[in-house]
Amino acid sequence: PPEDVRAASQSGDDRVYFNVGGVVFQTLEATIKHLRNKKFKLTDPDFLSRYYDYGRREYFFDRDPEVFRSVLNYWRTGRLHLPASMCGPQLKEELDFWGLREVDIEPCCWNSFNQSMQTVTSLKQLEIDRNPSYMHPTEEMSDTTNTSRLCHVARLHLWNLLTDPSYSKAAKIYAYVSLVFVLLAIFSFCASTHKLFDISDGSSNLTNSGSENSQDININISANHSKLHQKPTTTSTPNINLQKHWQDSFSSRIHPALFFIDIICLVFFTVEYLVKFICASPRCQFVTSITAVIDLLAILPDYLELLLYLFAPELLVKENTGIIDFMPFLRLMRAFRIFRLIRRVPGLWIMMYTLRASFKELSLMLVFLLVGTLLFASIIFFVDDPKIFTSIPHGFWWAIVTMTTVGYGDMAPVTAWGQIVGSVTAICGVLIVGFTIPSLVNNFITYYNHIEFVVQKERLLKILA
Amino acid sequence: PPEDVRAASQSGDDRVYFNVGGVVFQTLEATIKHLRNKKFKLTDPDFLSRYYDYGRREYFFDRDPEVFRSVLNYWRTGRLHLPASMCGPQLKEELDFWGLREVDIEPCCWNSFNQSMQTVTSLKQLEIDRNPSYMHPTEEMSDTTNTSRLCHVARLHLWNLLTDPSYSKAAKIYAYVSLVFVLLAIFSFCASTHKLFDISDGSSNLTNSGSENSQDININISANHSKLHQKPTTTSTPNINLQKHWQDSFSSRIHPALFFIDIICLVFFTVEYLVKFICASPRCQFVTSITAVIDLLAILPDYLELLLYLFAPELLVKENTGIIDFMPFLRLMRAFRIFRLIRRVPGLWIMMYTLRASFKELSLMLVFLLVGTLLFASIIFFVDDPKIFTSIPHGFWWAIVTMTTVGYGDMAPVTAWGQIVGSVTAICGVLIVGFTIPSLVNNFITYYNHIEFVVQKERLLKILA
């Protein structure tokens, strides 16, 4: 019918002219009338009449013509398709002018539009996250005393020096010095566990090596490393060994060089934290910020250990004490100093933001992996050798190792059915990883490019100014 | 020749004017005449004459000008290229108007057009799958009794409460409660196989551990785990162990806490299934639906086991009975409760749909892997140590483990030729996975975005309404 209507009305006088930014669109009255049931700006006579140019007998809109083409097609067909070569925010603006809503867009075009808009939204969030209010202490000029003002300016300068490497040359140098201290602290932390820095007296060393050469070490090797899950009763021996190991590790004195590095770093980070605390304008906001909490968590274990070492060394060596179980956790907390790197290396905190912004995709991937783990661990438990897959929870490890295609080989199915399940597990793992990585990657690249854009823009504006 | 024709006819009076939505296209009569052997709307004089505007001496079409540009080029050159920036459905509509078929499109442009159209088709299928008819019990108002109508409304409400989390607040809460029960049931299922929840009396435990510390266990370890394929004669010992293991596992009483959880979950899922069965309008359609079958399959094994446990416990402990071989299968069926998660986590059933929609790509990947497995298992069998690769079927496991790059290391070629074959296998595996994953991924992302679109659209329409 519409075709007939149009064909019949080819008298030529019922054409409507839309001049949009110089481009003249023509349509028929019949077309316009025939879809007035959908409501948007162009179906509103008041809106139209405001833009009517009586002299030239056309509607004149001072807008971009490209989007109007889509809008006019919407009027003609009732379906809103968008030009693919236009970016989301621009489209949004034009659609707003024409009174069209996001829900009017057809599914086939909505996707790229929505993605573009989501990116813009998440980048705005990224900008807010990057520049929290406590990072830029505002100048409270309420008090008139000169000293206070001077003090405030000094605080402001000091704050920027410590936190913004692009603030000045000195700030840049400070950033590098700070990075060196972080790396030093991490080095000390790692090295302290290595035998090269083990200065426990020779006799213990000799005993240790002696016992290792003895018969029982061979038993241990065959028991622990023959890729077999340990039965509860056999683990008793390793447990004793483990306890002894920890004792040895704590009773051994720290290497003087590392101790020195530790002390130096501790002083540096303590001073840094205190200066920042003093300079931060809304202090409570600073203290509760993630970076400050991480900094504190990275300092505290050292102080705690130092206190124990200085005032209660007997707690570190005495057996059968609760403190001995507490120590590994304390030491583990020292690993928090690695997180300090995140604040200092741009790529790392962009990745943090990416992971937070990609929370949905990431949790989807984890759910997939979890369900896969559950499923395949259950199945393998029933179809394969129960000597290898002793329980379903134990099978989780095998399933996850297989799905990530790491495949240590400490557990591997040996029956035909088990191997079929194993094959399916590996293929599913490959699929899951392949499915979810690309969406995560896109987020990261978007974020990374945006940060690059902001940095480059600031630099260019500085140069131009 | 055509160039000469055109050049010769530059008198200016034989131009034809096409006004398409305001944009005036000009071409020469000669051009139009010279390709009349191809049939489409514009070569039909009746069609053309209907759109001729005698006043302005031009053809006026109230259509989008962008596609007409392609159509006119088709008329000029006989080759139909499409604008890349236009989405499939819009192109389809316009091509239909101009009487052009899909087969007229050039191969270079057909691909993106076809992909776009396929996506639209598969998304429509997805919508149908998501909203089966039994999910929306229609109101059969034929009977006039008031009670029946009231009952019907109640059923409708109850049905929506149980199945559509976006129906109301209560439905959302119910969805979370239901998820908790599913997770509880899975936890119980997994935990029941772990030694922590093993309450078999100490004596058996002692015997078990005692035997493990004894001489023969060492033999078992070396026999089973030395990464060697078991010879038929040596498997006899593990077989006895396996049988004993299963006996122990079944004779051991279930931990009271897990038993309690199992009973609670069983009651919950039974009630849920019954209520759904009562509320579902065409009941036979509900019963045969996949979700209902899975729900039933997840309940039945528990009842079966419960019946056996209550009325025929001797079947569970008696040796040499058929039932003992049947039990692992029964227990394996309990793993079906993991599938319940799929209905409750959106990402999971989108993945299910993706896998179903990507059946062609998936089967292609599996065929590739299968052929690779066959080929490389055959070759490695002949070129490597027959002690490791005892038969071609046994080599399948090695081939698939290598091609997915899992590489457990339980089988690895040791001869030079075997290692060359192994290298080729690994590279082929990497290629196969790399070849087929991207097409699958695209499907998933499309589906996922579409569901997002639908959900967002529904939410926006609710807000706007």
Added chain:
Amino acid sequence: PPEDVRAASQSGDDRVYFNVGGVVFQTLEATIKHLRNKKFKLTDPDFLSRYYDYGRREYFFDRDPEVFRSVLNYWRTGRLHLPASMCGPQLKEELDFWGLREVDIEPCCWNSFNQSMQTVTSLKQLEIDRNPSYMHPTEEMSDTTNTSRLCHVARLHLWNLLTDPSYSKAAKIYAYVSLVFVLLAIFSFCASTHKLFDISDGSSNLTNSGSENSQDININISANHSKLHQKPTTTSTPNINLQKHWQDSFSSRIHPALFFIDIICLVFFTVEYLVKFICASPRCQFVTSITAVIDLLAILPDYLELLLYLFAPELLVKENTGIIDFMPFLRLMRAFRIFRLIRRVPGLWIMMYTLRASFKELSLMLVFLLVGTLLFASIIFFVDDPKIFTSIPHGFWWAIVTMTTVGYGDMAPVTAWGQIVGSVTAICGVLIVGFTIPSLVNNFITYYNHIEFVVQKERLLKILA
């Protein structure tokens, strides 16, 4: 200068009008004159004058306006940028009309244009490969005898029946029957190596198992599977075993079921080959075609073995004969029957074409892997334990296993430097695979889509006809 020139010449009368398919482009005489040093059609006065419309005082070209925009910009600036939304062949055609060559395109736009053109070229090659001339025996109607003509038609029908599943219903059924025979032959081939189908008499079996339980098998296990490279002297024992293994394998009679399947398949494939040979029109072309050679290679070993089995069975059991070394190779050739699948599964031969068309990318990947293997095997040999990495060629295996991230664990660096080299190897492997897979994947997807297009087009044309 050009800006001044243009600005100065704003008298309005020196404008040149190009009407390209209805779109009027305007430029200044000065602009046109100022770049006459570059030669193409528009700089040729003869060409221009042919298209001049004296009535309307404009040049009229009955071409697509979009490309002319680029051409005009080339005239203005001397740099040829192409519209991104247009496909290669269309661009090529338009550029040819305007007398512009591929080398005139700017590097930034050349890439997508070139890729588009290369795809078109390789798809044309694919079409030629898919439809070799011998596949469509032409009707030689030179001889007038009726019998000969009838015979020819029969041959044509038979040929299509055997080779083109889309020819008729019968052809489709034949294709499936043929596939079943291929799968049967493969099954028989794989199963014959499995112990389930081993019907060697009990005594030999007993001896075998007895020897395995004996002392020496333990030595073998520790020697072969302790993940240590075999020293030359120790391999002598396995060699003897290996020889004995092969003897056993050949002296053992084939399982009657498998023997029956083998004979049936052999007959089927022989008949199929002969019929095809008779029907093929230029017979020499058929015989030398890849598919026919594979078919022959898959049949021959069976006949050879059969002949040996029937007429010279003593060759199969006699020790110290040359034939015994020849046998594994003969058996390996039986694996050729797997290649038969390729002709019968569309995905597989598309992959073959992809691999051939991606020869450049594939060889690049292999060169990368080879150089990486060479480099890292050399380095690891010098920095790690020479007991594990006994020679550089031996290190190749480790390097390739690490670079493909398979990581069997049969060889792994143990020294600190070795582990650093190992880390670099793994990262390089990940990079190499990541670098080269995407370009290969694109080729495959293009090919696969094209075949889909051709198949769909043929089906649609059949329906429409």
Added chain:
Amino acid sequence: PPEDVRAASQSGDDRVYFNVGGVVFQTLEATIKHLRNKKFKLTDPDFLSRYYDYGRREYFFDRDPEVFRSVLNYWRTGRLHLPASMCGPQLKEELDFWGLREVDIEPCCWNSFNQSMQTVTSLKQLEIDRNPSYMHPTEEMSDTTNTSRLCHVARLHLWNLLTDPSYSKAAKIYAYVSLVFVLLAIFSFCASTHKLFDISDGSSNLTNSGSENSQDININISANHSKLHQKPTTTSTPNINLQKHWQDSFSSRIHPALFFIDIICLVFFTVEYLVKFICASPRCQFVTSITAVIDLLAILPDYLELLLYLFAPELLVKENTGIIDFMPFLRLMRAFRIFRLIRRVPGLWIMMYTLRASFKELSLMLVFLLVGTLLFASIIFFVDDPKIFTSIPHGFWWAIVTMTTVGYGDMAPVTAWGQIVGSVTAICGVLIVGFTIPSLVNNFITYYNHIEFVVQKERLLKILA
């Protein structure tokens, strides 16, 4: 307000006409006036007036209309969005004309523009790197003697013959000959470490094999290969073995065939280097170029070893000498000859350039991997068996092997917490690799395509010339 302003001013006479290359854009005076606070060419009355055509009462710009659409929209809305279908350099040129800077572009459009521009920049750098000045010795015609000129031409020819395979047929042949020599040298290097080419006298061989069959070798196997980290005291034995191994390796005479190949290759590369040195025009630049340094580094170790072998063979066999520690390093340097391949295989040096150009992305990936290694090695050390994870540095190896999903299995967590950490490590590894590979890949493909473009362009131009 702006909407009202525009609507109110619909008198029709205040329209401004911009004719850009034939396309007439119309806007309102009010729109133009209302955003005069932003400064660019169009807001400059002088600039505008220069382009005003008084006859036609319009501004006429002889530019591309597509970009002007964006520029006009910028004027209207204050936001600069760019057309997606236009390539960077073209946009840049147009924006420069309109006086718009990169910082004016909106973030949503900046990304693709910036990427396009960066690609152009890096490709220019690639061209400079590929054609260093010393590669094209310029003709210094200052001296008038005929001999000198002749000599110069000869040098030029010789230089091109040796370095540019596309220079002539002879140059191409030379390139292949050179490649064969490189491959020969690499083969000799690899083969010399293999036992097949070991010609040490039988007695030593016998002793060797005898000792291997003896008791102590079994101890070694269990000590080294039982996937256990070696304790410091136990490594003493391997150390002795290692030393003895190197002694054996060096005292053994080189196989005459390999010795002959080595000498031939050495002569060839020496002559090649000398000829190049003579022909290179600015010799100091040649000597310090990377390729020349690599060539020299690949020759020197051979000469050094030869000298030692000829004049001080006792240094090679004497125990407890410093030279013995120096030898592995010397031999390792022979691996440099592998780098010679890079100069001769185009794909390889393109990859080198890619890696250099992708320095930022690559270092980001390495930082990610490093931080992940640090973090997970620290955590696993505290939560898993200290017998396996003896120290944090030792855990690095496990972490990197897990994150690259190689998973040798020489170290694997055995406790529940350790396995949870291991799972997280594997997933993080997959994420890190997935995050950073795509950006690297894009660079490589861009570079690779560009080189293809250049090569093809040169070939086409040669054909056309």
